[in-house]
Amino acid sequence: MTVAYFRTMNDISQFSVGISVLEITYILASVLFILGLKMLSHPLTARRGNRLAAIGMIMAILATILFHRKEGEPIGNIGLIIAAIVIGTIIGWVIAKRVKMTAMPQLVSFFNGMGGAAAALISMMEFPHVSPELIAKSGMANGHVLAILLGLVIGTISWAGSMIAFGKLDGRIGDMRIKAMRYVNLTILAVIIGFVVFIMTRHVQASAELTPLIIILFVTAVVYGVLFVMPIGGADMPVVISLLNSFTGVAAAMGGFLYNNQAMLTGGILVGSAGTILTILMCKAMNRSLLNVIVGVFGGGGQAQTGVAGTVKEISVSDAAVLLSYSKKVVIVPGYGLAVAQAQHICHELDKLLEAKGVEVRYAIHPVAGRMPGHMNVLLAEADVPYEQLVESDEINPDLPNTDVVVVIGANDVVNPAAEDDPSSPIYGMPIVKARDAKNIIVMKRGMGKGYAAIENMLFFNDKTRMLFGDAKTTLQNLVNEVKAL
Template sequence: MSWLPTLIKACYFLAALLFILGLKRMSSPRTARGGIVWAGYGMLLAVLATFFLPDMHNRGLIIAAVLVGVAAAWWSGKRVAMTAMPQMVALYNGMGGGAAAAIGAVELIGYVRTLAILHPPGLPDTSPLRPESWAINALNPPPALVALSPVELALGVLGALIGAVSFSGSLIAFAKLQGWLDKRFVFPGQRAVNLLLLAGAVAVGLALIVGHASLPLIVVFFVLALLFGLMMTLPIGGADMPVVISLYNAFTGLAVAFEGFVLGNEAMIIAGMVVGAAGTLLTQLMAKAMNRSIGNVLFGSFGAAGGEAQAIEGAQKPVDAADAAVMMAYAERVVIVPGYGLAVAQAQHKVWEFAQLLIKRGVKVKFAIHPVAGRMPGHMNVLLAEAGVPYDLIADMDDINPEFAATDVALVIGANDVVNPLARTDPASPIYGMPILDVGDAKHVIVIKRGKGTGFAGIENALFYGDNTRMLYGDGQAAVGELVTELKAIEA
């Protein structure tokens, strides 16, 4: 069947188109769902086409693995709560990086075994079976032997390094988001240790590439790469989590693309490049929103700051639901700022119900979204879309900030760092320099918060002590439910 390879490549090409078109549709909330479906069909087509590759082996084991993976993903996807979506994304992303690293490991082990056959102990240096001469004459290798060309070997090592870092780093991110690890882990000389681990992994990788490959050296290589991913992620602060998730997403895509070159699989190359490019662009956008460079994200101590933080004067002033409802009922403009606390309380549906009641009274309502609100990029957009909030009511930070000065009431629900004025005024603050939502410019600010704690990142918020701020303490869903009840009572 000489036509079969051509058909497989055609399927890969069609899958690539579906990936790209799907990613394009994901750029808008209106078409994102369809984009995910399109990309899913592309992946299904690529997987099915791969089973018909002429040199495919162990199809039974592969099918069994696919069935186990699909069943686990279906079960977990149906059961995961919206509040746990960031850690699920981190975990799935880590699995992608781990798969790429595993492919690299198999290729390296196969390379070592091939070298053992081609260059057994005592083989004369002048033998044409020396690995150096065989690699140069790659178009005519010894029969029945498969090995990597120097370029393929280099790409395989690079993909394995990046994939291993993404795997261990994503697992740490998952554990932190799940609450299994402390929020930050910092020790003196941490940057130096991280750089030494990275330098060691790169040095061992170079040794593998130049012909000193052995099974013990492969083990050392992966141990160093995994440790670097772990140590790079341990200092993460809560405010930096969206940047880290998008960064590891880019790592996984690049690792898959490199391993695709090694395997000669067009579908892996294209899918990996698309994911890597999208993840890289998203990381740059997230870093810009956090006022961080990519180098700081990679090697900095996430969320670290030096010096003594500014003292915050004043006291938090409480308000009850009845008074808060009256303030918004007779306002002309209300801007609602959701944060991770809204996700924890699963209050998005109640918030939209409250917003609809305000809109019926003629109040102009908008939702303000900070680029890194929540625990992953787009977290708040997903929550609001789930509740049915129209897209034209959702505004990005750059668009909504000029409007706060003309806003009567800004209602903050579970947001902390993204509205904290210390990002502008306190050089010692971990979030200093980060662009924020200008909530404090509104005439009145109402903050729904469980208590007087400092939130996930452990940073005190000066907004809560402002003269125009009132605190509505309580669970997000319960507090908004009270606002709904009080607003209906006003209408009655």
């Protein structure tokens, strides 16, 4: 391989003002990416950080169009490139602005898939053009070909996987849980690696001769991406998206190797490593290991508590209204059910009514409430619930024994006492909101269905628990009317 990269990096003979401007812009863009990420991890600076990174990106794109040279050739097809950017911008902007906040996770997944697909396309187009001199010198086994193949494989897996994750979160694709899947997946992965080695050990004059093999490699990677995500439970999708996010970062970095492009390299690697750490942090928030998520032990369907006995007790809307109105302290535990019912606004109306009656209302936010860590904060912020009312579960738990009523709305696993009591439960050890410590518990639910993790919840059979069945939005609306009428 090889000398090729380093040579261009130091070769002064290629000096021109345009190239220097380009390289300086790339350095600035890289710095802005780093600063942006850094600022994104603090609540106060997050928004500015995102914008800084966006400015870096615009600079890098403009400089590339204006100053990039490949063997002295400037960027051609500028009209078409600008047209493509305009089309992408309009579509991306409209989708990003229109989509409901509840659909945010699948949207991130969708955009991530687009990046992966772009990386795969680049590899596919570059493969037939590997320089014949390089092949004559070191055969197909060189860094250039490796970067192309890895970009193709990783980008494709990220694209296919993201589309499946998107479908799952959007409720279009169900889970497929077959134990044998992991062996199938490992086999396919081995096939892909074998194929990459096979391609790199061919003896050819020009890489274009191997184009059919590239297409087979692409198809295999699509199959792997699909099968990799299929068996993973819907509840674990955020972790998967975060993982695929870092995959796309690595795929973009491969493009950086390919073109000896520092902006792509730093941007890609940065996202690759930050994404990996973020994935691990998310797993930690759920007290699970990454391996456990990928292999998919979750959602085996309630191994332990077989045939949980007990009856659930219902409560009428008017009784619930009275109970809430005459309480001193109320804690609302919102879950994804609240979000899908689009009930966050009406929920805030209820809490305002109760506050007007002198009831102290707070929200207990579990780190993984919703579909992604932090998702619930976004949803409640959208409904104008004041930040001070949102309390993290660790913080609110000690105060729950003094709480008159805990209202669980569309949440299930995050209040399941099995996480503390039942070592055989798949969620054992996960930190929960200790709803059962409260004096009264009202659970709003559509029906007696199990939660996302598909395990029985003993909280519903607790003596202090009263169930309020129905759609969260309708029930809350009825409750608001009752409270008003009191």
